[in-house]
Amino acid sequence: MKKLLLTLSLSCFWLLSFAQLKVEIYGVISDSQTGETLIGANIVVENTGGGTTTDLDGKFQLSLEPGTYNITASYLGYESYTRSNFLVQSQGNSDLNIELNAAGTLLDNVEITASPFARSLESPLSLQKLSPEELKTYPGGNNDIAKVVQSLPGISGSIGGFRNDIIIRGGAPNENVYYLDGIEIPNINHFSTQGSAGGPAGLLNVSFIEGVELSASSFGAKYDNPLSGVLQFDQRSGNKRKFQTNFRVSASEAAATIEGPLFKGDKEESNTTFLFSLRRSYLQLLFQLIGLPIRPSYWDYQYKFDHKIDEYNSLIFTGIGAIDDFTLKAPDDFTPEQQATLEQVPLIEQYSVSTGLIWKRRRQDGKGIYNTAFSFNRLRNQFSGYEDNENQVGLNYQTFSRETEFKLRPTYTHFINNWSISTGFNVISSKYTNKTQNFLQDINYEAGINFVKYGLFVQAAKANIWDRLDFTVGIRSDANTFTEESNQLLKTLSPRAGVSVRLDKNDSWRWNATVGSYYKIAPYTILGFQDNSGNLLNKDAKYINSIHFVTGLAHYPYPSLKFSVEGFYKLYNNYPISIKDGVSLANQGGDFSILGDEDIISSGKGRTYGGEFLVQQKLFKGIYAILAYTYFHSEFADITGEFKPSAWDSRHLLSFTGGWKFGNNYELSVRSRLVGQTPYAPVDLERTLDEYPLTILDYDQLGANNLEPFYQTDIRFDKKWNAKMFALNLYFEVQNVFGQAVPTPPSYGLDRNEIGEIILPSSLILLPESQGIVLPSIGIVLDF
Template identity: 55%
Template sequence: MRGITTLFLCLIVSFIGLAQEGTLRGTVTDQKTGEALFGIKVKIVGEDKGAVTDFDGKYEISGLSPKTYALEATGTGYKAEIKYNIVVRSGGNPDVDFVLQEEATDLEGVEIVANPFKKDKETPLSSNKLSQEEIATYPGGNNDIAKVVQSLPGVSGSVGGFRNDVIIRGGAPNENVYYLDGIEIPNINHFSTQGSAGGPVGLLNVSFFEGVTLSTSSFGAQYDNVLSGVLQFEQRTGNAREMKTNFRLSSSEAALTLEGPLFKKDNEEAKTTYIVSARRSYLQFLFQVLDLPFLPDYWDYQYKINHKINKYNELNFTGVGSIDDFAINVPDEFDAEQQATLEQIPVIKQWTTTSGLSWKKRFKDVNGYMLTAVSKNILNNNFKRYQDNINLTGLYLNNESQEQETKARYYYKRFYDKWELAFGGVVQNVDYSNRTTNTVSGFNYENALNFWKYGAFVQASTKVLKDKLSISGGLRFDGNDFTKRGNDIYRTLSPRAALSYSLDKKQRWSLNASVGRYFKLPSYTILGFTDNQGMFANREVDYIQSDHLVAGVEFLLNSSTKFTIEGFYKKYSNYPVSLTDSVSLANLGGDFSVLGNEPVTSIGLGRTYGVELLAQKKFTKHFYGVASVTFYKSEFTSFDEDVYLPSAWDNKVLISLTGGYKFGKNWELSARTRFLGKTPYAPVDVEASEQTYPALVKDYNRLGEEFLASFNQTDIRIDKKWNFEKWTLDIYFEVQNVFGQATPSEPSYGLVQDENGVPVQPTELKQFPSVASGTVLPSLGIVIDF
């Protein structure tokens, strides 16, 4: 009996031992050529474990205890690269790939600090990246990529209002562009504000991403229609060896992600892989239990299929979509303020889809590649406001519209010794239709609009002075065949230049600078607006112009820590100004409405300027952290070009602190703190609103007179991972606004009622006392990988 017991215990110990091991795999390639690199050593930093890549550039390190590592790739003729915060699990480990840069031959014998903070020649500053693990465990993010992005320097969101806008250095939410593996997507949020990009909840699945890169200035010439920021989402490629599953359950949604090989033969890695996910919200059930007056209900999906045709050719088919329903919920018991909220919220039904196919061809002389992509995206928006939201009667605002873009992009890049030359272009067909009834403003029309957009660019980069000085210059133009001056491409010539100079031999100190001119075509809601005579009223609008000047210094303390300081200046011209409300559209787009569906004129000016400080430490010695402070000013004009008013995003101070500490036995504590200075807002014109209620009229001439209090919030998250045989369990507990700090909000208004709850006549508006909420929001989530 004792022998059987001993054997049984030995089997358990053996099982546990096997369950607590993981494997890291990946591929190492050359940055320029994309060629697989043979003989590169990939090792665990601080441990005597590693592997050497084979002829296909692949490596495998097995027998690893489940915990967090740093991984370094080194090879003759290449700069060493370190990847931090690599979490090894017993199951569900994604591949860790390296792309190595060539080392200059005339720098032999010079000890250069390995720099994990990569920067492109075209974007040597104002660029930051979040890794896969940082995205997945971001405190307070609730698995929402739009919230995660707000931890990056110079990025803020709208204060209060259940919004998820991405506001970069004082620019409006619609001044950014988003790319998913090189395929442009029009927005990254559910219930997005048409003509803008924000919404309450992100629609991209964090389980898909290998990393996210944000550039807030110095954009490469290949990017069009951008004024403030370029966000690039890098998706993982599905597992080529076996099927993997990720299931995530959080306080607001459930998500399932599947990946694996297609058409796999025996033990070979498949040439075709897939990764696909679906998410379902249950916020609507929670809101109904809490007896709130609105119910946000959404679905979304995401997919990527990768096929390696041969050594030189690769196809990617990717897409994302959403289905949104923002419905009314009548609470069992509610007061006059809740009644006002119920009367003023819109009814929204919306769906979006984006799909794209890209072909990457590497040249056989391994000195360049070309990328061809075709894509299509659709936004279908049904937006309504009623006099009586309970019975859905008295429709006073109806916007039924659809935007479709069909795009073809071409990108060519060639390497000539130390020179890099790139050129390409884009052709887009736009199909926009709209049926609008607006009894408040007196607009009533139905239209259809179809036109073409196009653009081309060239970019050249090189390194000189023994690779100490990196220089890049580019030029692009854009045009369209709809606006009156759309084909005058000389008006949109947009030059840009960037440089980075290493100030010392170890390349710890560098001076970075960029200057550029960028253009954006106004939104389709503006272009497609039709007056009551059936004419397109805004064909005279021009491309919005923004000139950027940025300069800064970077100091690399060691291989995991950097400090930067940057000064920036953005000057705007040709900004659309509303002829209805006499306000620059740069101040709009941060609410639940339709931006730009009105007559405008391109006479607005603007400027944002400031200084930004950043300290960042990659994960070493159990700790990682990012701290940034941005001091800035954001202001725009309307009809008087000499009068600059603070913009709705002019907080003046933005502070962001994010960090985490990993304890033993796979425990992790992370936290985030954000601070925003006072927010200017346009007060309600009470007299005008009494005539239009439940539509409220804002007095935009008073921007800068009223301010919301400063915003401050701290979120914490605790993760615990368990590793079993071939599967892992991660349970996390998260508390948003842990100190119960008040979230400022604008004053609300409703009708004065008699003792029976009937509005008095004539209509009279009442301002409700402004009560800043300070709700602590705890939540629990689980993640299973197998």
């Protein structure tokens, strides 16, 4: 009897703890340009009949049951906006801060339906945004933001999809720039390829991110060095009222995030908040259990401090860092594939850090905003290969390099009569050192360069010209104190312009067009390369130039549904070409080597062109989806001037991501990707045998061979529970549901007997192709 009563008591306690709760959600409604809060703005929660208005400080409070909502904010004289797919939990909620765009003066008598698709005056085309929920529940993404971005139109990974290289419309992986709350960060991946980008695992913690904005053309003039894409990661602020903890365990890592107010005292809200996270991978343990020789291991951390000085001034201090260690361990049983991995895969030790301080000052008359960012970043990279990689005996090659930058970026934006005029400059102190020993190719040098990069820009935008037209125009120029073109600002003048035209009175049809010229300085690995006598060989490297022509049409038949079609044409000039291999470096950077550590000439040309189609359904009756298709050509000239298909010329990119949220906090999501036949350069067997374990590619044959199309489908199933003291999300995920083999170029290893001894005279044998693997996993996310 006592046992029965105890069981009933525990059951009642359990049921009561998961009974329907009311959760308080806080937020602010403000002007997107000036940052001024809007008093009396309306907030409506879709399909609930609930809502509220902002108080004298522009703040609001909603009492909602746990679930997913579409929440609309509106204000007289402003375009309404709907925050789609906003998740409310019993614990771990973020504030709902919405910025509204001012509407045209003659639009007062026209009803514009609230839309969840935000637009930008600076980038009217090729702009995509992802919300926190779209990032966190992405199937197959494993909470990796770089993988999630690949669901957008025109974006693909490197060959086979293993790495997180972000290849936009056929451009190389190093043609993109990344910003975290306005602080430029060199890379967003662990085990990054120096001189390029990418890596197998993302660096950013998804628990920090408020949203991701990707521009594939029409880059704002404030950004230096983009040729193909700008990714802006916006972080949320820590909780102003109480301390919260988020703990996440996934297939490859464990992460803990804490946040809360500082110096709160007896106040309801603090003016100072913090976010801090620490992540640890355990891929090395999983690979050990299944008998693979690779042992990737990493730690990373991320933090953000917000401080509101007064009504018009605020500070943000933010940063990320990582420690990466890639080693090898021989398995118990010998196979030719694993032996080749032990011999050919390099050992990598990396340390990276990026940190910055941002001061935002808003004019009291509401006519302008000052933004000053000071940041520091460093990458320390050791890249090694040994005759015995496992025990690190018999050095074959090693590069130890360090990149260090200090950056100052002040900008001022002035608002007058629907005009937004921004101006500013940037100064970057750069230091690069490199000590390279390569006994296989007779390379031995130690280099060090120290110089300054700088640039300035101005951009103007006007909205609602004739109540129909948005227009932007800008120009920037960049120079440096190192290359032979140094201090010649007129050589890098980069104008850009864009228009967006409303084609009907309800703004359901828009025509957009942009044109722009953009410049990028060569990577430090190129600028700092020396010969064995200590001569800098690439001081004549030119700024790489890319000219974009883009036009498109967008249609919004319903508030939550978008159709768009775009055509694009990109021209490249001054692209670095390898003197050794005779190939454009636009074809490299998607592996675990170092890009650009060689003699080059800046005479390369290239072009990519094609079209994109997108259908996106924001959350409606529990359904959300993105269907994107891109058809394109990507080709670059070699040292003879002959155009050849690039290593990214897949021609076809098709992706679908969608999900269904149904009763009792269940969610089912699916991702499918198809990448067309990708060209590859075959192995030069004679040179590879001479320089083994280095693999030498025959770039003369690039484009003569293609991989089979790459196809993969991932599914994910989520279930959420909300108790008074915690919120729990348990998910089950299956990657590569149909067991499709990942297409990879043919690889070779030394011919050996059954016990692993080299058969003399030595020769190379073709290794077996990898088989498709179905990867099930589970994950846990706990907020308390």
